Amino acid sequence: MLSSKELRDKAKELVDAHYGDNHKKRLTHIYGVAEMAGFLAERMGLDKYRAEAAGYMHDYSKYDDFDLEKLYLSDEDQKECEKYPFLYHAYLSAYHTRELLTDDEEIYQAVRNHVFGRPGMSTLEAIVMIADFTEKNRTYDDCIRCRHILVDDGDFNLAIVESLKATIKHCEEEGDIPHPKQMLVLREYEERVKKNKMTLEEILIDCVKKVRGTDIIVYDMMNRSPFYDKMILASVDSLRQANAVTGYIEDAFKDTEYKIRNVEGGNTAWVLVDCNDIILSVFTKEEREHFALEKIYMDYPATKIED
Ligand SMILES: [Fe+2]
Ligand SMILES: [Fe+2]
Numbered sequence: 001m002l003s004s005k006e007l008r009d010k011a012k013e014l015v016d017a018h019y020g021d022n023h024k025k026r027l028t029h030i031y032g033v034a035e036m037a038g039f040l041a042e043r044m045g046l047d048k049y050r051a052e053a054a055g056y057m058h059d060y061s062k063y064d065d066f067d068l069e070k071l072y073l074s075d076e077d078q079k080e081c082e083k084y085p086f087l088y089h090a091y092l093s094a095y096h097t098r099e100l101l102t103d104d105e106e107i108y109q110a111v112r113n114h115v116f117g118r119p120g121m122s123t124l125e126a127i128v129m130i131a132d133f134t135e136k137n138r139t140y141d142d143c144i145r146c147r148h149i150l151v152d153d154g155d156f157n158l159a160i161v162e163s164l165k166a167t168i169k170h171c172e173e174e175g176d177i178p179h180p181k182q183m184l185v186l187r188e189y190e191e192r193v194k195k196n197k198m199t200l201e202e203i204l205i206d207c208v209k210k211v212r213g214t215d216i217i218v219y220d221m222m223n224r225s226p227f228y229d230k231m232i233l234a235s236v237d238s239l240r241q242a243n244a245v246t247g248y249i250e251d252a253f254k255d256t257e258y259k260i261r262n263v264e265g266g267n268t269a270w271v272l273v274d275c276n277d278i279i280l281s282v283f284t285k286e287e288r289e290h291f292a293l294e295k296i297y298m299d300y301p302a303t304k305i306e307d
Pocket of ligand 2: 029033058059132
């Protein structure tokens with residue numbers, strides 16, 4: 001099996017041989033995408049050679065004869081490409097990547113989805129997609145602006161949001177309908193940007209509200225506890241709601257710096273989630289009354305959150 005560096009070298013050889021001396025400008029763009037993808041992967045702690053390999057292959061089929069080559073695609077893909085012809089080159093480039101280079105599924109998906117990504121895509125897929133939009137040879141204003149957000153500000157998610165907004169706008173100006181996946185990816189990354197701006201307290205309250213928690217009180221423990229900055233109490237109607245909160249928190253913490261340290265009381269009427277700086281207690285109403293923590297903490301500065 002080839003090492004990732006050998007894979008990268010082979011991808012470059014393939015694309016060089018495929019284009020020869022034709023389409024020099026395309027080849028310059030392809031080199032730019034591979035370079036940007038490698039840079040981003042390294043910065044994000046991923047294997048830069050795999051990202052470069054996908055970068056080299058991403059536009060492999062740009063000038064192929066789609067009428068002939070579409071036979072390589074599934075019926076479903078062909079139908080999709082008929083409606084959105086700009087997908088032909090991505091799907092065919094992915095096909096050739098698998099045929100000629102590697103059966104690495106993530107590289108295949110990164111090439112296939114490089115035009116606007118797909119919901120739930122991997123970081124490598126997102127890297128190749130944004131590298132395509134922001135590589136150094138792109139001179140459109142929107143590309144320059146996104147490159148700045150990505151490289152100088154280091155805001156990967158925001159760069160993806162802005163690049164998608166720009167391509168959707170461009171699509172609409174041309175009188176085309178954006179692909180539904182484009183809108184889903186935009187929403188997903190807008191959510192990530194929003195999440196990254198929310199404080200731990202805001203995220204936890206949001207999760208409590210998702211399980212229809214009420215009577216939310218935030219106690220400030222800053223000067224009184226060596227362990228926690230804040231404690232949040234909330235009531236729910238059922239055991240099921242109390243237990244569901246942990247799942248929402250796990251989801252919300254994805255792509256943030258926050259972590260759950262410990263969960264106590266799973267499947268009981270009092271679930272306690274230790275999130276390092278903040279500890280959250282979700283009770284059924286009866287359990288909350290029974291333990292009456294409010295009495296113990298009545299001297300602590302408290303903020304009541306609107307239901
Ligand atoms: Fe492309
Ligand atoms: Fe491209």
